[in-house]
Amino acid sequence: MEHQLHDIESLRFPIGEFQKPNSITPDYLDTWIETIENFPSKINELTKNLSVNELNWIYRPNGWKIKQVVHHCADSHINSFVRFKLALTEEKPIIKPYEEDRWAELIDGVSDDLTASLQIIKGVHARWVLLLKSFSEKELKRQFIHPATHKTSCLEEVIGVYAWHCNHHLAHIEQALFYKGQF
Structure with a gap:
């Protein structure tokens, strides 16, 4: 099968991992915000005509099904939105992590x-x-603090992370459709 030509990391990260630019410019922010803005229509377009069988296709061995990717994006983006609001209204809050694999x-x-x-x-x-x-x-x-990693994150960088997250999971869905879930 063609997917055997790929290593598991390229299947796991089809667009690569997030790379923070040396300097976050207004152009980066505008592009990232546009990505976040366009995500709902893109994920809807990719999934609107899928059968139940197709919704159960996975994007890599031991990966989530397309339907789990969609539900995860709802969960993840709710959490991120709340984290942004906490960072805007509290001084360097410690955010609440969640077990995304268990939620899925x-x-x-x-x-x-x-x-x-x-x-x-x-x-x-x-x-x-x-x-x-x-x-x-x-x-x-x-900023906010993630208690598991003790990392302090700045909102301007997190905007980029979530623009990447949108594209990352769109690529997962496209990958599952391309391979017809045959892993």
Whole structure:
């Protein structure tokens, strides 16, 4: 099979891992925010005509099914939106991590019906983009702390991480469709 030509890391990270630029310019921010803004329509377009069989295709060996990727994006982006709001309203808050792999196994993470998750993505992204487009220079520098890694993250960088996250999971869905889930 063609997918055997790929190593597991290229299947896991089809667009590579996030690379923070040396300097986060307004052009980067505009591009990243546009990516976040366009994500709901792109994920909807990729998944709207999929059969239940296709929704169960995986993007790599031991990877999530397409439906789990969609539900994960709803979960992840809700969490990120809340983290942004915490960073804007509290001084360097310690955010709450979550067990994304375990969430992906819950009943709402394995449902064949994507409707609610796509609605969540659409709504969260509309509010998130409104917020992101309003940021001042000072707000872009606001930070939060992740308790598992003890890493302090700056909102301007996290915008880039989530633009990457959108493209990363769109690529996973495209990959599952390309290989017809044959892993």
